[in-house]
Amino acid sequence: MELLASPALWLVLALSVAIPVLFIVGARRLALRMVDRPTAMTASLPKFLPAPRLRAPSLRWLLTRGLLLTLIGTGLGIIMLRFVYGLSAVTNLSDQFAWGLWISFDVMCGVALAAGAFVIAATVHIFRLERFEPLVRPAILTGLLGYLLVVAGLIVDLGRPYNVWRPLFHWQHHSVLWEVGVCVATYTTVLLIEFLPVVLEKVNHFEAVTTRLPTVKLTQLLKKVSIAFVIMGVVLSTLHQSSLGSLWVLMPTKVSPLWYSLYLPVFFWMSAIAVGLAMTIVESTLSSKAFNRGLETHLLVDLAKAAAVVLAIYLAVRAIDLVVRGAWPLMFEPTLQAASFWAEIGLGVMLPIVLFSIRPLRQRHGVLFLGAVLIVVFGVVLNRFNVSLIGLLPYTGQIYTPSWMELVVTMTLVSLGVIAFGLAAKYLPVFHEEEHEASR
Amino acid sequence: MSASKNTQISRRGFLKRVGTGTAAAFGLAMLPQQALSGYASGDSESHGPTWSLLIDLTRCTGCDSCALACKASNELPDADVVPSALDADTYTFVEEHQVTKADGTTVTRYVKRQCMHCLDASCVSACPAAAMHNSGEGPVIYRADRCLGCRYCQVACPFEIPRFDWDNGLTPKISKCWMCFEGLQEGQLPACVEACPTGALRFGRRDDLLAQAHAQIASNPARYIDHVYGENEVGGTSVLYLSDVPFEQLGFVANLPDTAPAQETEKIMSKLPTVIAGMTALMAGSAFITHRKPAEPEDIVPEALVVKEEE
Ligand code: SF4
Ligand code: SF4
Numbered sequence: 001m002e003l004l005a006s007p008a009l010w011l012v013l014a015l016s017v018a019i020p021v022l023f024i025v026g027a028r029r030l031a032l033r034m035v036d037r038p039t040a041m042t043a044s045l046p047k048f049l050p051a052p053r054l055r056a057p058s059l060r061w062l063l064t065r066g067l068l069l070t071l072i073g074t075g076l077g078i079i080m081l082r083f084v085y086g087l088s089a090v091t092n093l094s095d096q097f098a099w100g101l102w103i104s105f106d107v108m109c110g111v112a113l114a115a116g117a118f119v120i121a122a123t124v125h126i127f128r129l130e131r132f133e134p135l136v137r138p139a140i141l142t143g144l145l146g147y148l149l150v151v152a153g154l155i156v157d158l159g160r161p162y163n164v165w166r167p168l169f170h171w172q173h174h175s176v177l178w179e180v181g182v183c184v185a186t187y188t189t190v191l192l193i194e195f196l197p198v199v200l201e202k203v204n205h206f207e208a209v210t211t212r213l214p215t216v217k218l219t220q221l222l223k224k225v226s227i228a229f230v231i232m233g234v235v236l237s238t239l240h241q242s243s244l245g246s247l248w249v250l251m252p253t254k255v256s257p258l259w260y261s262l263y264l265p266v267f268f269w270m271s272a273i274a275v276g277l278a279m280t281i282v283e284s285t286l287s288s289k290a291f292n293r294g295l296e297t298h299l300l301v302d303l304a305k306a307a308a309v310v311l312a313i314y315l316a317v318r319a320i321d322l323v324v325r326g327a328w329p330l331m332f333e334p335t336l337q338a339a340s341f342w343a344e345i346g347l348g349v350m351l352p353i354v355l356f357s358i359r360p361l362r363q364r365h366g367v368l369f370l371g372a373v374l375i376v377v378f379g380v381v382l383n384r385f386n387v388s389l390i391g392l393l394p395y396t397g398q399i400y401t402p403s404w405m406e407l408v409v410t411m412t413l414v415s416l417g418v419i420a421f422g423l424a425a426k427y428l429p430v431f432h433e434e435e436h437e438a439s440r
Numbered sequence: 441m442s443a444s445k446n447t448q449i450s451r452r453g454f455l456k457r458v459g460t461g462t463a464a465a466f467g468l469a470m471l472p473q474q475a476l477s478g479y480a481s482g483d484s485e486s487h488g489p490t491w492s493l494l495i496d497l498t499r500c501t502g503c504d505s506c507a508l509a510c511k512a513s514n515e516l517p518d519a520d521v522v523p524s525a526l527d528a529d530t531y532t533f534v535e536e537h538q539v540t541k542a543d544g545t546t547v548t549r550y551v552k553r554q555c556m557h558c559l560d561a562s563c564v565s566a567c568p569a570a571a572m573h574n575s576g577e578g579p580v581i582y583r584a585d586r587c588l589g590c591r592y593c594q595v596a597c598p599f600e601i602p603r604f605d606w607d608n609g610l611t612p613k614i615s616k617c618w619m620c621f622e623g624l625q626e627g628q629l630p631a632c633v634e635a636c637p638t639g640a641l642r643f644g645r646r647d648d649l650l651a652q653a654h655a656q657i658a659s660n661p662a663r664y665i666d667h668v669y670g671e672n673e674v675g676g677t678s679v680l681y682l683s684d685v686p687f688e689q690l691g692f693v694a695n696l697p698d699t700a701p702a703q704e705t706e707k708i709m710s711k712l713p714t715v716i717a718g719m720t721a722l723m724a725g726s727a728f729i730t731h732r733k734p735a736e737p738e739d740i741v742p743e744a745l746v747v748k749e750e751e
Contacts, residue, residue: 176709
């Protein structure tokens with residue numbers, strides 16, 4: 001409440017309104033001027049930028065951008081508030097519920113949703129199923145952005161983010177979180193290196209003609225050692241995808257028996273593979289729409305088949321685990337947890353298995369997309385929420401629901417990720433030739 | 441139940457492990473004999489000096505001296521206000537409970553709450569930065585300079601003890617009792633023990649206190665229930681409670697496992713080298729096999745090179 005009286009809040013709100021308004025007005029004026037004198041404006045732009053549109057932006061164009069900017073402005077403002085007034089000013093976290101939306105979604109789900117990078121990279125470069133090659137770059141880009149967002153989310157959530165480097169120097173091999181931290185840091189670097197060739201390709205394209213930059217040599221070198229990085233990526237991913245599950249093994253009295261299991265790491269790892277495949281389907285479908293390019297449907301159908309197999313094994317193992325631990329009666333109790341459990345397993349695991357194992361079904365675009373979305377949203381995102389949030393409520397009591405400010409920060413980070421993906425896809429050779437050719 | 445259960449690989453722990461003879465002797469010599477002299481007994485030699493607190497709930501009158509002494513000695517804010525809950529500025533407080541006994545009478549019991557100083561503490565196992573640290577001598581201490589503020593220690597603690605400074609934007613700390621560790625090393629008693637006027641708090645070596653507690657129960661079975669809370673809970677804690685009413689009725693966490701949850705994660709963590717080696721071998725092997733078949737002629741030459749050769 002005292003927050004409402006704080007001038008900082010009003011400053012933030014004013015900024016988040018003012019910035020988009022200025023943007024809209026400015027964009028309009030600029031566009032109008034460009035309509036008047038097109039050549040003078042465009043001649044000074046670097047060549048690799050697409051030719052600017054020489055007409056006044058439509059209202060829709062302005063509105064979407066304006067809203068997005070408002071969101072991002074507000075989000076960044078809230079992050080500022082958080083560092084001035086502490087976590088209590090913007091979150092509903094408490095000593096009884098110390099990890100909330102930012103850990104459950106930004107970190108736990110973020111890492112899981114970025115799993116496509118290691119799954120697809122292994123498929124193509126290790127198992128050498130080279131027809132999947134066109135999917136590698138988008139998957140790596142998604143992975144890289146995902147991890148950068150995880151890191152950004154952590155910086156906001158950590159009480160003392162400036163100490164975030166310490167685990168790298170004080171080795172705590174008994175701490176699961178230490179291992180997760182080290183793996184995430186290393187793996188983000190590996191992803192950067194894996195993505196570097198894409199950037200270099202673009203750079204080579206312009207620069208090497210005029211000057212002998214070392215970028216060409218670097219490209220060749222990277223190509224030679226790339227397999228080592230792919231292997232590293234797979235190993236690191238295996239480690240921390242599963243360790244996110246191990247985090248909760250330390251809380252046997254807190255996590256609901258519907259999810260608490262000593263095999264949590266195994267479950268997390270398997271579901272990460274499934275969601276890696278599903279995310280690739282989702283992201284290919286969406287980007288094919290956004291960039292008007294052909295969809296590699298035949299490839300995606302094969303991914304769906306693989307996802308069904310992984311999910312089936314996952315389902316079996318989880319069922320056995322529930323029975324062996326004797327926790328299965330909890331599934332039939334009228335609780336929020338049971339409902340959430342069924343949503344997770346029914347919608348996110350069983351239904352996609354059905355959709356993906358019937359051939360005529362999975363070959364339809366709509367079904368393919370729906371099944372993948374179900375895996376992503378219900379199968380994995382809900383699972384991470386169940387383990388880290390909903391499954392804790394019987395122990396802690398209903399004491400936490402995210403505040404609107406937590407939601408805005410999360411939405412801001414996701415939007416930034418989507419924007420970065422869009423920009424990278426537009427200006428870098430991320431997608432395969434067909435589209436790249438078209439854009440030239 | 442001894443200091444050797446300490447899973448911390450601190451420099452000190454490492455020394456203890458490596459040089460059992462001289463290093464151990466050296467370590468013992470460094471201990472404040474003064475603090476221990478009153479409690480030392482011959483048989484605890486083999487167990488090492490694990491400092492502990494025994495709280496006899498039947499003797500506590502709820503005078504709050506301990507809580508206030510804690511505030512004063514740790515220079516915590518609001519030192520003259522009796523605290524009613526743990527928070528960022530409170531390491532310990534006294535909780536009031538109305539309990540209906542078996543014979544139908546209602547009695548009031550006071551429970552001093554603070555960190556239980558688990559022997560194999562979840563918070564220590566959880567902390568990625570060794571900010572939560574097992575001193576190896578009983579107290580579990582916190583070192584703010586290393587802390588990331590990730591709050592995993594809070595999430596992990598089975599007793600819900602560590603508190604976070606939610607109102608602090610840049611330098612929030614975790615707060616919890618540290619058994620006045622600095623004072624202990626100089627031979628002083630923890631502030632709360634020093635302040636307790638009724639003798640409800642006793643300080644000493646864990647073995648001795650456990651022996652005393654069991655002797656008390658045995659000699660007065662009508663007065664005490666036959667359970668020393670903290671003896672086995674989560675693998676044992678350095679804070680022990682004696683009571684005349686069942687602990688569940690006093691708000692104690694019941695149904696805790698007898699083994700430390702940290703041991704389960706430790707088991708998982710100890711498999712990591714195997715996983716790393718296995719996965720690396722598997723992946724490298726697969727890559728080796730698949731790469732033996734002739735690769736499709738790929739466009740290996742970067743575009744730029746082609747352009748340059750044309751020039
Ligand atoms: S009671 Fe909690 S804070 Fe204290 S040592 Fe045990 S786990 Fe750590
Ligand atoms: S909040 Fe600090 S003390 Fe607690 S686990 Fe994180 S780094 Fe360790």
